[in-house]
Amino acid sequence: MAADGTTTDYYGQFDQDWYLRHYYGCIAGQTVDQGNLLRFNLERYNSIFQSGEVKGRQLLDIGTGPSVHSIITASRHVDDVYLSDFAAQNRKVLIDWWKSDKTLIEKITEYVLKQETSSETVVERQTAMKGKVRAVLPIDVTMSIPLGSGSDVTQFDIITSSLCLEAAALTIDQYRTNAANVASLLKVGGHFILNGVLEQTWYRVGESKFACVWLSREDIESTFVSCGFDIKQFDVVKFKSEDEAYSDFHGYFVMHAIKI
Numbered sequence: 001m002a003a004d005g006t007t008t009d010y011y012g013q014f015d016q017d018w019y020l021r022h023y024y025g026c027i028a029g030q031t032v033d034q035g036n037l038l039r040f041n042l043e044r045y046n047s048i049f050q051s052g053e054v055k056g057r058q059l060l061d062i063g064t065g066p067s068v069h070s071i072i073t074a075s076r077h078v079d080d081v082y083l084s085d086f087a088a089q090n091r092k093v094l095i096d097w098w099k100s101d102k103t104l105i106e107k108i109t110e111y112v113l114k115q116e117t118s119s120e121t122v123v124e125r126q127t128a129m130k131g132k133v134r135a136v137l138p139i140d141v142t143m144s145i146p147l148g149s150g151s152d153v154t155q156f157d158i159i160t161s162s163l164c165l166e167a168a169a170l171t172i173d174q175y176r177t178n179a180a181n182v183a184s185l186l187k188v189g190g191h192f193i194l195n196g197v198l199e200q201t202w203y204r205v206g207e208s209k210f211a212c213v214w215l216s217r218e219d220i221e222s223t224f225v226s227c228g229f230d231i232k233q234f235d236v237v238k239f240k241s242e243d244e245a246y247s248d249f250h251g252y253f254v255m256h257a258i259k260i
C-alpha cells in the first residue's frame with residue numbers, strides 16, 4: 001500500500017463481486033455522477049456502433065474486468081470477440097459467464113436493449129454475446145507485447161477499452177506507454193473506442209482505494225495523436241462533484257479513433 005492509502009494490487013485486492021454489485025448493479029449508479037457516467041458510456045457506444053461505420057471481424061476488449069457491458073452492442077457488429085483482463089479473479093467471472101447459462105449485469109443489458117429498441121430478452125442477448133466470444137485472455141497493458149504468447153490473433157480490427165488504461169498507470173509517461181502498447185494490437189485502419197475518467201487519482205473497490213493517473217482531456221488526446229491515431233470523436237462531460245465516497249473523478253469521456 002502507498003503512503004496515501006491507495007493500492008495497485010489488482011491480483012490481491014480487486015474484489016470482483018463488490019465491483020460488479022456496486023458499479024453495475026443498477027443503471028443509476030451509487031452516486032448521480034456514476035449513473036451519469038455509465039449512461040453516457042453506454043449511449044455513446046451504442047451510437048458509435050449503430051452508425052454502421054465501425055465493424056470488423058475481430059474485436060478485443062481490453063481490461064474487461066468482471067463486467068461485459070462493453071460488448072452488449074459491439075458484439076453484434078463483429079464475428080469474434082476476445083475479452084481480456086490482468087486479474088485472474090476477473091477472468092474467472094468472465095469464463096464462468098461464458099461457459100454457463102448464467103447472466104451478468106442484467107439491469108445494464110436491459111437498459112441497452114431498450115436504447116437499441118431491441119425486442120430481445122436479456123438471456124437472448126447474452127446468449128448471442130457468448131456465441132461471439134472466442135477467448136478470455138490474460139493481458140498486461142504495461143508490457144510491449146500485452147497479450148504475451150497467449151493469443152493466436154495478434155492484431156484486431158476493433159479495440160474497445162473501458163476505464164483500464166488510466167487504472168494501469170500512475171504517471172502520464174506510463175499512460176503513454178500503455179497507449180502505445182495497446183495501439184500495437186490494432187490493425188492499421190482499425191477502430192479504437194476508449195472510455196475513461198478525467199482528473200481522477202483513485203477509485204474505491206470494497207475496502208481498497210485503487211490509485212490511477214490524473215489525466216486531462218489534452219493529456220489523452222495528445223497521447224493518442226502521438227501514437228498515430230486520427231481522433232474522429234472525443235465526447236466529454238466535466239463537472240465538479242462534492243461526493244467523494246467512491247472516487248475523485250471530475251469528468252469522463254468516450255473517444256473514437258482510427259489508427260493511421
Ligand SMILES: C[S@@+](CC[C@H](N)C(=O)[O-])C[C@H]1O[C@@H](n2cnc3c(N)ncnc32)[C@H](O)[C@@H]1O
Binds near residue numbers: 066142163167
Ligand atoms: C476500473 S476497472 C475497469 C473494468 C471494466 N472495463 C469496466 O469498465 O468497469 C480496471 C480494470 O483494469 C484492469 N487492469 C489493471 N491493470 C492492468 C494492466 N496492467 N493490464 C491490463 N488490465 C489491467 C483491472 O484488472 C480491472 O479489471
